[in-house]
Amino acid sequence: MATATKSSCCDPCRLLHHKCDGDLPQCSRCARTGRACIRGQRKTRFRQVKDSGSRIRFPRNQVWLKPPPRVDFVLESGSGDDGLVAESTDDRQLDGSLPLLEKDGSLMTNPLSPQSAPQEEYLPSRDQSEGNQSERYYPLGKRRDAHTRQRLWPLRDPEEAALLKHFVDRISSFFDCTDRQQHFAVHIPFRARYCDTLFNAIMAMSARHLSRTATFDPYISDHYYQICLETLIPALNDHGAAMNDDLLAATVILRLLEEYDVPLAGSDLRGHSFGTKAFMKAPPPSVTKTPSLRQAVYWSGLRQEIYNAMSLRQPPDIDLSSLHSLFTALGPDAVDCDWANQAIAHCADVLLFSFGACPRSVAVHADLCKRNEQWSEIRPASFDPYFVGDEVQIGATFPDIRFSSAWHAIGYQYNKLAKILLSVHDPELPTVGPLRKRVARQVDQQIRQGVWTVCGVALSNSSVPPAMVIGCMAIQICREPRSQAGCELMGVEGGDRFTDRQEQDRLIQILLRTESLHGWPTNSSARHLCETWGYALNSDGKDDPGAQLGVQG
Known part of the structure; x- marks a missing residue:
């Protein structure tokens, strides 16, 4: 017996104002979303008024419902328009x-003014198109x-305005430390006006930083983070996303947020690190021409990858061939930021040599050492510190070395950090024989001096957050053995380069102060060093940074 193949619109599609194909026994939309395809329920019919001049009269006891402040409209094509707010x-x-006015025209006190406004x-x-219930x-x-569905500008929300200002004042320095144009402090807030993904990334990062450095609700950061991912993840599936500077900036901002979330997650998940690498695998910006936002984002991503490689003892997972022009001497037209970025690129190259899969060649090591010395010799005179304190010995106090600009301090630190790594991973270090102990002592002294200097620069320029982070990176090298090859024969264990208790205490204080000033998660690294150095630990002393680890004599 023949059966009908088409029918009228089903009740769920009619309710949601979706176009229904009328297939039986279940239309395609209901089949795709797994909902019950019901037909024939009682329909609401409206009586047409034949006379246009007539009025419908309602009884005096008619109950009227107040419409909600937000109304969602669904297009017939099935795409939800959940951004339109009425x-x-x-x-x-x-x-x-x-302002509110009384009936006589006088100004009325607003019950929801900022002074008395509740939370x-x-x-x-809910977006119910295609059955999605997000x-x-x-x-x-x-x-x-x-x-217009666009974000109101100027902002109307005081909390969002405070978070945006906090990003400009405190967070942007993480990204602009080698950018004279200060793109993250100047250009990013303006671009966030038109890009919701970038705006929500800024809000999430500022809220997380405030929750780590002050009394601020951490769930506010989670809220903006989730909204940001709702638009960022679908955008990353587009092949043209690698050319979108706004999405690239949002990705590196979320990568910084991910690094701050290490205490919450228990480990560095590095989820947004993969997104940053995907962007950096695209055709790179010209690193020696006029500064641009893409250049600023690129260098921020490279510094994040260096930190990740240092923490995991692995080579940077990016292609460094695009930085070949920075591995040679810069021309006379190069500005100071170019020299600072050259030191960063050189440090990435040294990490590739130190932790890469290829055997460490003596010739490559010698070439890297030569380039490291050349940078120190021919860099501009503007990289000279404007103040150097009295000469100090390791263990007493850290050297006071002050720089006039953030990129001067950062370039100096990365050059010293690369030199420390070259000393640690020198393939010519003897592993056996009568010279082993004497050479090892000399190399250890060089490494200790380098770490102490980098930490001194970090403290002297503590208002520059990346400078403090680089100081923490140098302290992590204390856990490195002198050489990966033959370390068992040498009887070397991590943390053996600083054996004096006073030196160890001062290095721990660098880690604690970095977390106290800038919220950078260093507590786990400090605990690891204390365990390596045989400190007794307890869980007390949460308010005092010096006693946060419960270091006991």
């Missing part, structure tokens, strides 16, 4: 941005224009 007149007046309320919005939260009012 605000009632009352809501726009009560958000504190417009902002969030309403859930819940997103938007604050009531203040965020978006009801007609």
Whole structure:
């Protein structure tokens, strides 16, 4: 017996205003979303008014419902338009941005003025197109224009304004330390006005930094982070995303957030590290021409990869061939930031030599040492510190070496860091024989002097967060054996280069101060060093940074 193949629109599609193909026994939309395809329920019919001049009269006891402040519209094509916000007149007046007037025209006190405004309320919005049930939260009012769907600018939310200012004042220095144009402090906030993904990344990073350095709700960072991922992840599937500077900037910002989340996650998940590498595998920007946002983002990503490689004792997982022009002497037109970036590129090359799979060649090591010395000799005179304190001995106090600009301090530190690595991974170090102990003592003294100098620069320029982080990177080398090959024969264990208790205490204080000033997660590294050095640990002393690890004499 023949059966019908088409019917009228099913009830779920009619309810959601979706176009229904009417297939029986189940339409394609219901089959795809797994919902029940029901037909024939009672329909709501409206009576047409034949006379256009007639009016519908309602009884006096008619109950009227107040429309919600947010209305979601669904297109017939099935795509949800959950970004369109319709605000009632009352809501726009009560958000504190417009004055309220009494009936006589006098100014009325706004019950939701900033002085008496309660905590902002969030309403859930469900995108039900194609059966998706993803819940997103938007604050009531203040965020978006009801007609253009664009973010209101200037911002109406004091909390978002404070987070944006915190990013400019404190977070941007993590990225602009070798950028004279200060793209992350100047250009990124402007671009975030038109890119929601970038804006939410900024909000998430600022909120996380405040939760680590002050009293601030960490869940606010989680909220912005989730909203950012909702737009970033689909965008990364586009092959043209690698050319989008806004998405690239958002990725490196989220990578910094990921590094801050190490205490929460228990380890560095490095999820956004893979996104940064994907961007950096694209055609790189010209590293010696006029500075651009893409260059600033590129160098920020490279510094993040150097930190990751140092922490994991592995080579940088990026192609360094694009930096070949920076492995030779720079021309006379090079600016100071180019010299600082050359020191960074050289450090990445040294890490590739130190932890790469290829055998360490004596000739390559000698070439790297030569380039390291050349940078120190021919760099511009502007890299000279403007103040150098009295000469100190290791273990007493750290040297006071102050630089006028962040890129001067960063370039100096990366050059010293590369020199330390070259001393640690020298393939000519003897592993047996009568000279082994004497050479090992000389090399250890050079390494200790280099670490002490890098830490001194970090403390002398503590207002530059990357300088403090580089000091922590140098301390991590204390756990490195003198040579990966033959270390068992030498009887070397990590942390043996600083054996004096006073020296160890001062290095621990560098780690603790970095976390106290900038929120950088160093507690686990400090604990690891204390265990290596045989310190007794306890869990007390949360308020005092010096006693945070419970170091006992």
